[in-house]
Amino acid sequence: MTRAKLLLYAVLALGLLVVVGPFVWMLLSSFKPEAEIRAVPPTWWPHTWTLGNYRDLFSRLDFPQYFANSAIVAVLVTAGNLLFCSLLGYALAKLDFPGRKALFLAVLGMLMVPGMVTFVPQFVLISNMGLANSYAGLVLPFLAGPFGVFLMRQFLLSIPDDLIEAARVDGAGEWRIFWRVVLPLCKPALATLGILTFLASWNNFLWPLVVATTDDKYTLPVALALYSIGQNRAYYGLLLAGAVVVVVPVLIVFLALQRHFMRGIATTGLK
Amino acid sequence: MRRVLAVGVAAALALTACGRDAGDSGETAEAVGAGKATGEVTVWAMGTEGEKLAEFAKGFTAENPDAKVTVTAVPWDSAQQKISSAIAARQTPDVSMIGTTLQGEFAKTGALDPTPAGLFAQDSFFPGAWDTTVVDGTSYGVPWYVETRGIYYRTDLAAKAGFPHGPKTWDDLSAMAAAMRSKAGAKWGISLQPGKTGSWQSILPFGWSNGAQIATADGYTFDTPQLAEALRYYQSFFTGKLAPTDLPQGALEPAFVRGEIGAFMSGPWHVGILNEQGGKDFASKYTVAPMPSKQSSTSFIGGSNIAVFKDANNRDAAWKFLAWLSKPDVQVRWYQTVADLPAVRSAWSDPALSGDPILQVFGEQLKSAKAPPAFPTWSQVAAAFDVQAEKVCVAGADPAAALKAVQNQASSIGTGS
Numbered sequence: 001m002t003r004a005k006l007l008l009y010a011v012l013a014l015g016l017l018v019v020v021g022p023f024v025w026m027l028l029s030s031f032k033p034e035a036e037i038r039a040v041p042p043t044w045w046p047h048t049w050t051l052g053n054y055r056d057l058f059s060r061l062d063f064p065q066y067f068a069n070s071a072i073v074a075v076l077v078t079a080g081n082l083l084f085c086s087l088l089g090y091a092l093a094k095l096d097f098p099g100r101k102a103l104f105l106a107v108l109g110m111l112m113v114p115g116m117v118t119f120v121p122q123f124v125l126i127s128n129m130g131l132a133n134s135y136a137g138l139v140l141p142f143l144a145g146p147f148g149v150f151l152m153r154q155f156l157l158s159i160p161d162d163l164i165e166a167a168r169v170d171g172a173g174e175w176r177i178f179w180r181v182v183l184p185l186c187k188p189a190l191a192t193l194g195i196l197t198f199l200a201s202w203n204n205f206l207w208p209l210v211v212a213t214t215d216d217k218y219t220l221p222v223a224l225a226l227y228s229i230g231q232n233r234a235y236y237g238l239l240l241a242g243a244v245v246v247v248v249p250v251l252i253v254f255l256a257l258q259r260h261f262m263r264g265i266a267t268t269g270l271k
Numbered sequence: 272m273r274r275v276l277a278v279g280v281a282a283a284l285a286l287t288a289c290g291r292d293a294g295d296s297g298e299t300a301e302a303v304g305a306g307k308a309t310g311e312v313t314v315w316a317m318g319t320e321g322e323k324l325a326e327f328a329k330g331f332t333a334e335n336p337d338a339k340v341t342v343t344a345v346p347w348d349s350a351q352q353k354i355s356s357a358i359a360a361r362q363t364p365d366v367s368m369i370g371t372t373l374q375g376e377f378a379k380t381g382a383l384d385p386t387p388a389g390l391f392a393q394d395s396f397f398p399g400a401w402d403t404t405v406v407d408g409t410s411y412g413v414p415w416y417v418e419t420r421g422i423y424y425r426t427d428l429a430a431k432a433g434f435p436h437g438p439k440t441w442d443d444l445s446a447m448a449a450a451m452r453s454k455a456g457a458k459w460g461i462s463l464q465p466g467k468t469g470s471w472q473s474i475l476p477f478g479w480s481n482g483a484q485i486a487t488a489d490g491y492t493f494d495t496p497q498l499a500e501a502l503r504y505y506q507s508f509f510t511g512k513l514a515p516t517d518l519p520q521g522a523l524e525p526a527f528v529r530g531e532i533g534a535f536m537s538g539p540w541h542v543g544i545l546n547e548q549g550g551k552d553f554a555s556k557y558t559v560a561p562m563p564s565k566q567s568s569t570s571f572i573g574g575s576n577i578a579v580f581k582d583a584n585n586r587d588a589a590w591k592f593l594a595w596l597s598k599p600d601v602q603v604r605w606y607q608t609v610a611d612l613p614a615v616r617s618a619w620s621d622p623a624l625s626g627d628p629i630l631q632v633f634g635e636q637l638k639s640a641k642a643p644p645a646f647p648t649w650s651q652v653a654a655a656f657d658v659q660a661e662k663v664c665v666a667g668a669d670p671a672a673a674l675k676a677v678q679n680q681a682s683s684i685g686t687g688s
Contacts, residue, residue, distance in 0.1 A: 035548040038521040060322065120359050127360040206349070210356040213364065214313075215343045225346035230318045231370065231575070232418070232540045236521070 030054070030240040037236045053241035057224075065216060066223040071249075073138045073208070073219060074201040080143030081197040082190055088144070089152025090178055094164060104153070110146035123210055133213040142201060148193050155189035156182065191257045198253055202246075220246050300385035301586075308338040308588035313364035315354070317347045319609050320368060320575070327608055331595050338588050358382040358580075365583035366592065368415060369576050371403040371642060372649060377578075378406035379647035379687060384579040384586065386410040390594055399572035400614045403642045407688050412578025413597055416611035419570045419640045420476060421559040421632055422461075423541060424534035425527070431455035432533070437560035441480075441504060444563040448513040451533035460513040462523055462535040463505065466661020471643070471653050472571045473536055474660055476562050477501035479569040479641050486644035491652060491681035493674045501565075502663060502670035509664045516665045524548050527557070536562075538573070539612060539633050559632045572640035574614065612637075647687035655680040 025044065029037050030053055032046045057063075091097070092104050122141055123132075131137035159182065167177045183190075208219040215223070224242035228235050308331075316324050321344025328340035343364065345353055351373060357363045358380050369377055377383055386404070391413055393401055400414035422444065424437055432450035434443060448460025464470040475485060481504075483497035508514040518526075524541075526532040528549040546554050562570045577596065579589045595601060602613035603621045612633065613619060619634045643649055659677045662668040 035525075038525060038548065040519065040522045040525055120356055123356050124360040127362050132360070132362050206352060209346070209349055209353055213343065213357070213362055214341070222346065225348055226344050227318060227322055229346065229348045230540075231347050232538060233544060 026240050026243055030237070030244045032237070034235065034237045037240065053237035054245075056238055057241045057245065060227055061223050062216075066218055066220050069135075069138075069208075069217060070202060070219040070221075072135060074198050076135075076139045077142045077201040078194050078198045080139070081145065081148045082194055084144035085148030085193060086152045086156075086183065086186060086190065087178075088149045089156050090182060092149070092153045093156035094159075094161070094182075107146045107149050107153075111150060119206070119210075126211065132211055133217055135217070137211045138208055138217065138219070141207070142197075142204075145197075148197065151193055152186070152189055155186060159185055195253060195257050199250060202250055300387040303387045303390055303590045304587050308335040308591040310337070310585045310588050311339045311341055312366060312585050312588045312592050314340060314342045314592070315345050315350075315364050315367040316342055317345050317350050317368055317370075317575075320611065321345055323609050327605065328592070330601065330604070331592055334595070335588075335591070338592075340592060355380075361582055363580040363582050365585050365589040366577060366579055369412065369578050371400075371414075371573055371576055372653070374403055374411065374576055374578075375406050375645035375647045375649050375687070378409075378411045378645070382580055382582070383411040384581045384583065384590075386412060387590060390590060391597060395597075395599075395616060396614050397572065397616060397637050397640070399637070399640045399642050400574065400576075403572070403645055404576050404578075406645045406647070412576045413593055414614035415575050415577040415596060416602075416605070417572055417574035417614045417637055417640075418538045418540070418612055419572050419633055419636045420472065420536055420538050421561055421570065421636055422534055422536055422563065423527070423545075423557055423559050425451075425457075425530060425557050427556055428455040428457055428530060428533045437558070438563050439560075441477075441563050441565045445504075445507065445511075445513070448508060448534065449511070452513065455533065456530070457533040458526070458531040459515050460533050461508060462518060462527075462532050463508055463514050463664075464536075465509060465514070465516045465664035466657060466659075468654070468657055470660045470664075471656045472573065474502060474505055474656075475641075475643065476570045477505055477565075480562060480567055481565045482567075486646070486686075490686050491644075491646075491678065493656070493681060494671075494678040495674075499671040499674055502660075502674060506663050506667070506670055510667060528553060539610075539630070542629060543610070559629045561632055561636050567639065568636070570636045570640040572637060572642050574612070644686075648684050651684050652677075652681045655684070 025042070028044060028046060031049050031051070032043075033048055033050050033052065036043060036047060088107075092100060092107070126132060126137045126141065129137075131140065163181060163185075164177055167181045172180070203221060204219070205221045205225070208217070209222045209225075212218050212222065215226075218226075224239075224246060228239040228242060314324065314328075315321070321342060325340065325342040328342065331340055332338055350370070354363075354367060354369070354373075354377060358377065363382060386409075393410075396414050397417060400417050401410070404410045404412050404414060422438060424447070426435075428451050429435060429437060429447060432447050432455045434447040434450070438444040438447045444461070451457040451460040464473045478485065478498040478501040481497045481501045483495050483501060484492055485498065486492055509516050515532075523532065523535060524544055525548065527535060527545065545557065549556070562568045577593055579586060579593065583589050596605070597615055599613070599615050599618040599621075602615045602618040603623055605611055606613055606618070607623055612630070613624070616638075619625065624630050624634065643653065646652075656677050659668075659673040663670050663673045
């Protein structure tokens, strides 16, 4: 190995340490008793191993229910985004219709509006529709988003028109072109959009907190916040064990889609 | 991000509140019917209270066989957002637990039901606790549980420092903190919160102890010589290097256990943390002193109220449930269930509480403890206070000038009523 390469690896290793360090500490500390977590200076390897934090977590929370809620919401939201954002993205990128430019500008405009501004009106709207405390209320507002539309449009622009023309010449209808020709080419972008939406939905805290008025509709992040932070003190053991439990499914999704994800980011030129 | 959202929610709430019958002063309540409670009562409660209340409320159902209490647990950290959004969209439950310092804000939206006359005896509660339910002369809900602050100190170090019975006065506290460093080998004589969120809870008791009033009926009054003197006294612990200004979160308890910090100011929940971290013998090494006195020994009263919403589906049973929670024997049992200190004074004569010397200190302190004014704008003003407090404690800013700045901000924010 050359000197330059060694140096490169050293720098990369350092970067890895900085990024992964807190994560490893979280994982290890979730097996420590409360007093050891709070110890100053902090320890890496647990002196006393305990499963108490996890036992506490699983016995105090109706875990299967919250996990199922989170999964249902995240899967529906992701599926909705993949479908609707690619449809609209396709229309904006490849179809010629009056008002296309205005529609695209409207999408861009929506990207600029912070979610907090629309939060309360959206909740009032959902509850006036009678959807408070329902899965529909948890899922509906997130089925499509301006970011997804924008991402899909940018990717679809890179697909050559000739391909679509050729399909049209061969006698394929618009639906068939979209399903059979365009979508299969979009896999990297769909993987990117899928993982970003899944993550956002999985981690979403405020919306489910407010929309779910009874705790059987809580999602994991809301449920984990229930007992880990009190009025005057935080229970770090519970907090860390909960964080580990929330992160694991996300890790699995990411590892499964990682290859596509990297390509998607590279080809759309988005970060 | 959460803070930004909280402001957004508050703003939206202010807008929607205009369209509602906002609570005018002197609002009167309908009476609550006689007889047993019937039907379902939905309750929101935070944290451990939310976790344990459903099981505990079976006692209410035993006395009222046709009534049922359904509890939804809400995370403490985000209760404010959840309740304010629910008020805006009229999705409130029948009953909710409400942190004492948020009472003014929620009452002002007009969403809380005024407390019916005759259902509760005001003087059965600690006066400071009852005051937190009163907004513009009308009481909304009742105190549920209370907490207050005292001075935790290491008895062994205090003895070496020449204060075997703990500090009694302001001068004692300064002298003890100094002697803990010079004679007892502690690294820091005391730990006090050096500004940042919630530091007003530590600083205002010194002001009250010095006779300061932070508000009158007309508005906030921070710019007084009494409060300035108290803040200068508080600052002296930092300028005199008796108290750390940069203690990391979570470092206090281990340092206290090791004897590196000789004393600190906190509430009853710290007993559990210390005994958990110090091991079984540690309980004999520390105790709690009442707040040191200047003109008086006066602490901060916190805790939680419990209130009924105007949109309640089952108002009658909701108030009966609150009346049940306020019975002295139920308050004692609730203490035994979750260690919440009773807001009802007569509950304190029960042996479960009167047998514990540290609890007795807190119980005595509660009789005179004070709460900040229940103005709807209090949390905004408190945040401004905390910022200035940090400048005073950490950067050595002039206390009187800092209080002038707080007063300017408080005046422009207004009381909101």
